[in-house]
Amino acid sequence: xxxxxxxxxxxxxxLGLSSLSAALGLFFLFWILYVLVSNGLEALNxxxxxxxxAPPGYEESGLKQALVGQLILVGTASLIGVPLGVLAGTYxxxxxQKSKLAETIRDISDIMMSAPSIVIGAFVYAIIVAPMGHxxxxxxxxxxxxxxxxxxxxxxxxxxxxxxxxxxEAAFALGAPKxxxxxxxVYRGAxxxxxxxxxxxxxxxxxxxxxxLFTSFNDNFMNTDLNEPMASLTVTMYNxxxxxxxxxxxxxxxxAFILSMFILGINIxxxxxxxxxxxx
Amino acid sequence: MSTVLDxxxxxxxxLTALLVLxxxxxxxxxxxxxxxxxIQSFGFEFLTNEKWAPNLEKFGGYAxxxxxxxxxxxxxxxxxxxAIGVAIFLSEIAPQRLKSPVGISIELLAxxxxxxxxxxxxxxxxxxxxxxxxGVGISMLAAGIVLAIMILPFTAAVTRDAMNTTPDxxxxxxxxxxxxxxxxxxxxxxxxxKAGIIGSLILALGRAVGETMAVTFVMGNVHKFSLDIxxxxxxxxxxxxxxxxxxxxxxYFSSLFELALxxxxxxxxxxxxxxxxxxxxTRRAS
Numbered sequence: 001x002x003x004x005x006x007x008x009x010x011x012x013x014x015l016g017l018s019s020l021s022a023a024l025g026l027f028f029l030f031w032i033l034y035v036l037v038s039n040g041l042e043a044l045n046x047x048x049x050x051x052x053x054a055p056p057g058y059e060e061s062g063l064k065q066a067l068v069g070q071l072i073l074v075g076t077a078s079l080i081g082v083p084l085g086v087l088a089g090t091y092x093x094x095x096x097q098k099s100k101l102a103e104t105i106r107d108i109s110d111i112m113m114s115a116p117s118i119v120i121g122a123f124v125y126a127i128i129v130a131p132m133g134h135x136x137x138x139x140x141x142x143x144x145x146x147x148x149x150x151x152x153x154x155x156x157x158x159x160x161x162x163x164x165x166x167x168x169e170a171a172f173a174l175g176a177p178k179x180x181x182x183x184x185x186v187y188r189g190a191x192x193x194x195x196x197x198x199x200x201x202x203x204x205x206x207x208x209x210x211x212x213l214f215t216s217f218n219d220n221f222m223n224t225d226l227n228e229p230m231a232s233l234t235v236t237m238y239n240x241x242x243x244x245x246x247x248x249x250x251x252x253x254x255x256a257f258i259l260s261m262f263i264l265g266i267n268i269x270x271x272x273x274x275x276x277x278x279x280x
Numbered sequence: 281m282s283t284v285l286d287x288x289x290x291x292x293x294x295l296t297a298l299l300v301l302x303x304x305x306x307x308x309x310x311x312x313x314x315x316x317x318x319i320q321s322f323g324f325e326f327l328t329n330e331k332w333a334p335n336l337e338k339f340g341g342y343a344x345x346x347x348x349x350x351x352x353x354x355x356x357x358x359x360x361x362x363a364i365g366v367a368i369f370l371s372e373i374a375p376q377r378l379k380s381p382v383g384i385s386i387e388l389l390a391x392x393x394x395x396x397x398x399x400x401x402x403x404x405x406x407x408x409x410x411x412x413x414x415g416v417g418i419s420m421l422a423a424g425i426v427l428a429i430m431i432l433p434f435t436a437a438v439t440r441d442a443m444n445t446t447p448d449x450x451x452x453x454x455x456x457x458x459x460x461x462x463x464x465x466x467x468x469x470x471x472x473x474k475a476g477i478i479g480s481l482i483l484a485l486g487r488a489v490g491e492t493m494a495v496t497f498v499m500g501n502v503h504k505f506s507l508d509i510x511x512x513x514x515x516x517x518x519x520x521x522x523x524x525x526x527x528x529x530x531x532y533f534s535s536l537f538e539l540a541l542x543x544x545x546x547x548x549x550x551x552x553x554x555x556x557x558x559x560x561x562t563r564r565a566s
Contacts, residue, residue: 004458011460015373021365025436026382028429029389032400036392084296091293102297107555109300114483114551115307115544116490118517122524122540123307126314146303153300177282179289207393210492210517214524234395234493241399242497249403256396267391271384 040257043250048258053220053231056245063255065222069231070259072224073137073216074206077144081205082198084145085152092153093160094182106157113150120146121211129215137226140216144205151204155197156190163189192277199270203263209234233259307544315538317530326538332503332519334527339535345542346505347420347515351495352488354424354509355431360481362428363435370436371443372465383440390433398497401426406498413510416500420509423499423518430494435484442476443469479558486550490543492517516543 001009051062088105096102120143128139163186171181187194209232217229218239233255240252318326322339329340370383405426410417446469454464470477500512501522514522516539527533 007460007463011462014462014465015368018365018368019373021362022369022382025362025366025432026386029386029433031404032392032397032429033389035400035404036396084299087293087296088300091297095290095293096297105297105300107552108304110555111548111551112300112304114486114490114547116492116517116547118490118492118520119307119311119540119544119547122520122537123310125524126310126537127306149300149303153297177286179286180282182289203391207391207395209393209395210521213521217525234393237395237399238493238496241402252399256393256399260392260396263391263393264388267388 036253036256036260039250039253040260043254044257048251048254052222053236053251056243056248058247061247061251063233063236063251063258065219066231066233066236066255067258068222068224069137069216069219070206070233072226073140073144073212073230073232074202076137076141076226077148077205078198078202080141081145081148081201082152085149085201086156086194086198088149089153089156090160090182092157094178094186106154109150109153113154116210117143117147117208118210118213121213121215124211124215135215135217135229137216137223137228137230140212140230140232141226143211143215144208147208147211148201148205151201152197155200156194159190159193159197160186162193192273196270196274199266199273203266203270206266207234207259207263209238213238308541311537311541311544315534315541317534318538321531322535326535327542330503330505334523334529334532337529337531339531341516341535341539341542343503343505344514344516344519344539347499347513347518348489348543348546350420350505350509350513351423351427351499351515352485354420355427355488356481356485358425358428359432359435359484363432363439363481363484364477366432366436367439367443368465370440372461372469383437386433387437390437393493394430394491395493397426397430397494401494402497409510415510416512418498418500418512420499420506420511420513423495423513423515424509426494426498427488427491430491431484431488434487435481438480438484439477442473442480445476446472475558479554482550482554482558486547486554489550490517490547492521496521516540 047060048062049067050064051060052065053063054061092102092106096105124139124143124146128142129135132139167185167189168181171185176184212232212235216232216235218235219229219231223230237252237255237259240248240255243249318339322329326339326341327345328342330342331338331340332343333339366386370379374382401422406417406422409419409422413419413421450468450472451464454468459467495515496518499514499518501514501518502512503514503519504511505513519539520536524536527536
């Protein structure tokens with residue numbers, strides 16, 4: 001065998017192995033997707049949306065409390081986390097720029113973005129749940145908001161950075177003060193990107209379970225009071241899936257399916273917004 | 281009027297940015313304070329003592345700490361070769377019409393909540409492990425594999441992104457010299473993207489260390505570390521998820537907080553190494 005043939009053979013072998021490992025990885029991932037969709041669709045029916053949790057064995061049991069709780073928790077956390085993240089990102093991109101303080105905040109925020117979410121839960125337990133003496137929706141909101149800020153901060157910083165500085169200069173030349181330049185020119189230019197970042201941030205915290213386990217805890221019944229423990233789809237899913245009752249496990253799959261569709265939907269929406277922006 | 285607003289806006293945004301630093305410092309302070317009791321009671325022995333006996337008020341974190349290291353190690357060993365294979369496939373082999381659908385579906389899979397990977401592991405994967413290696417199936421092995429699958433989309437996506445930074449002109453030059461695809465990957469793409477690939481993989485490792493839900497279902501929470509990975513075991517996140525709401529007694533809580541602190545420090549170091557050592561060069565460039 002000549003040297004050239006040998007090299008070609010080695011190349012073929014390696015490429016074959018790469019394709020095989022890609023196939024293996026995709027096989028597992030699609031297996032999980034298939035399990036999720038088939039179990040989810042089978043368990044999904046109208047009851048899931050109109051009834052609250054019930055003891056195992058009851059026909060009329062559903063996930064209403066978890067759906068409502070999830071919306072309240074994620075919605076409230078977003079109301080707190082999004083403005084804070086966007087403002088902090090604005091500072092980094094428009095005021096701090098490459099200063100030492102801004103770089104430090106960027107680094108710390110990046111690290112916080114990957115911090116173990118269960119530790120955030122423990123932290124919130126110590127500062128909110130323990131002093132109050134009981135689990136509460138607010139504690140869950142705090143944990144989710146803390147996780148959300150660094151994500152939004154990062155994308156806002158990056159997206160505002162992409163706005164050409166000539167636009168800012170043009171606005172300054174017209175005599176606009178800096179805050180007006182930021183609000184009316186920079187924000188407008190970066191709208192699509194920042195919006196996508198916010199959507200991805202919401203999608204990210206919507207799938208979190210660990211920080212809610214010992215903050216908002218869980219509740220099998222309808223509750224809209226953030227001062228009380230509150231159900232979420234993720235914690236409900238965890239509790240139902242680890243229970244020995246088959247009908248609870250089925251509800252767990254229904255919750256998994258609804259949540260995944262919600263998160264995938266937001267992700268796809270975010271991508272479409274960016275694509276549309278690029279298309280212009 | 282507008283100067284007042286200007287100052288208000290500038291200072292307001294600065295305050296929110298500083299809030300990030302404050303929260304991180306606050307997290308470390310609170311975790312440290314809460315674990316004080318355990319640190320005073322057990323000292324450094326906490327790290328080497330395996331005995332975790334809530335009824336006797338004796339706590340040692342050895343099993344959980346080693347379990348975290350072991351499960352992360354298993355996950356990385358299993359996931360990295362596959363991820364590199366997927367990345368090579370996506371960046372160098374796949375035809376154009378496959379590239380973007382496969383790439384996008386991998387990115388979307390990274391968005392699926394980890395609790396779902398855990399559920400799949402418990403209902404579909406644990407029985408297979410049980411049939412093949414015997415025992416209950418709930419084990420370190422099952423946890424390592426489920427964790428590997430969970431971080432696969434992330435590791436594959438970041439490795440591909442790192443490989444894609446190689447300029448086409450470099451690759452084309454190598455092809456023009458008669459290089460095969462593997463020659464180009466080995467001698468051009470991998471050397472060029474090395475720092476990015478290693479940094480991204482360490483970032484994935486940081487995620488695996490702190491991941492809770494994918495492993496909680498399948499690990500078993502048994503405070504006994506064993507090199508026999510077919511045995512049930514525990515890790516720091518698994519211990520926290522299982523015991524935090526049931527803990528009673530100050531010392532019990534304090535020991536759990538010490539585990540949380542150790543986990544936070546571990547992931548902080550891993551992520552900092554990845555960011556500052558390997559990824560520094562590429563930041564802001566994209």
